[in-house]
Amino acid sequence: MEKIINGKEISKKIKEEIKKEVGGFPSKPSLVVIQVGNDEASNIYINTKKKACIEVGIKVYHLKYNENVAEEFLIEKIKKLNNDQKIDGILLQLPLPQNLNATKIIKHIDPSKDVDGLTSANIGKLMNNSNGLIPCTPLGIMELLKAYDVKIEGKHVVIVGRSTLIGKPLISLFLNNNATITICHSKTKNLSEYTKQADILVVAVGKKHLINRNMIKEGVIIIDVGINRVANKLYGDVDFSNVLDKVSLITPVPGGVGPMTVTMLLKNVVNCYKKRHHSE
């Protein structure tokens, strides 16, 4: 059996389903992407998102502001978008320039339009396993595991990294799926003592090749969320070729988790649309 998880392929399949579903709607779902400044990586990500939206029939508006824009201006803009009946999803592209307080701004996004699942209300709902919006990357990881029929209940899942966008929501998602969970981070001592125990190992740190074959057990399933750009080439947090023969499943970088993130954004926009139109 193939042990390299094909994120591109699964993502493509889900996108086709979304396109078909959107085709049956009486109107187009719509997303607003707010960008501040001109961060090169953000430009690339936003273009990918816009392309994917158009591909499946989602209307996308890109608001790009100078990095000197005032916090109050952005908050007022978000409030207007919250009240705009034509808008289903609002995405604030992160990171913001240093002079802006992302947490403070995100607070003002209407939780029902919060397609990145970053508002407290959505984080709390996820923790309670109730029906909110879930951050795209963690959601994509669960979809990958589902596509490969990975049983999660009773498994020991070790998560390395505790970011708001990835590690923390994964705790809730895996817990809701009845896994035993260990969460490690920069203050963890003897990291490999924990990673070696994992039935499923998720690494989301941002350090090239942090994990090697001495840190895992035979037959582990690895989800590598790292995207490390070195000399214009992409590397994961896991030393892929070094661990490959020891794992039972692994996501490559690129082509693993990455494509799923954008596809889950589309799914979240569609879910917002359906809830607003009570057609769910």
Add this chain to the structure above:
Amino acid sequence: MEKIINGKEISKKIKEEIKKEVGGFPSKPSLVVIQVGNDEASNIYINTKKKACIEVGIKVYHLKYNENVAEEFLIEKIKKLNNDQKIDGILLQLPLPQNLNATKIIKHIDPSKDVDGLTSANIGKLMNNSNGLIPCTPLGIMELLKAYDVKIEGKHVVIVGRSTLIGKPLISLFLNNNATITICHSKTKNLSEYTKQADILVVAVGKKHLINRNMIKEGVIIIDVGINRVANKLYGDVDFSNVLDKVSLITPVPGGVGPMTVTMLLKNVVNCYKKRHHSE
């Protein structure tokens, strides 16, 4: 050194501080306790809470409804209390009778008056380490550890039990204090493999003597949240006398975590009051 954590003593000290602080306020903080039905344990808990409130100078109103009260009636009542400027805290005593949906009702409590920290907004804030209301028992556990100068950063904390009121908020609290965390529950296989690793072991399951000396490592710190009533005597989830010589610190049952829960409720009411009066 004494290895039995004296929750009563610490709780008493904190209550004295609260009483002193409240004495300096221009008005009395106030709490509404909503009870539905006549559950015997709830009657006891509510009496303890009322007594503690009065002791420190908090006004407490006890609304007790027949178990046939309509969900809509309770929600309307909560909405009125949300808007009542004289009320600082609202506590819905759990469990509710089976015919009522607690999650649905709790949703309507204003997060700024949610002294049990059960609304999605407060759960999300805790996950984000931002300034919300934290459930009383987990908050009390952190205070006990602080009182005994337990260093949490870098420790391996194993939590057994994943309830909304205890296990889940503890994940956030320990994570915010830089511990490595493992969370176990009813679907965990080989529980003792995990409990044996714990530097700090928190057990909140509700099974008399679930944990014995073969399941822990030498020198562990144990927080026993279980309250199991058998033939009118209280037992913890940990076999206290069986583990005592092996631990470095342990909470007894009763007299450990229990007294802290009520005291933290007082603290939460006072915090609500202070925020409402901008005197923080």
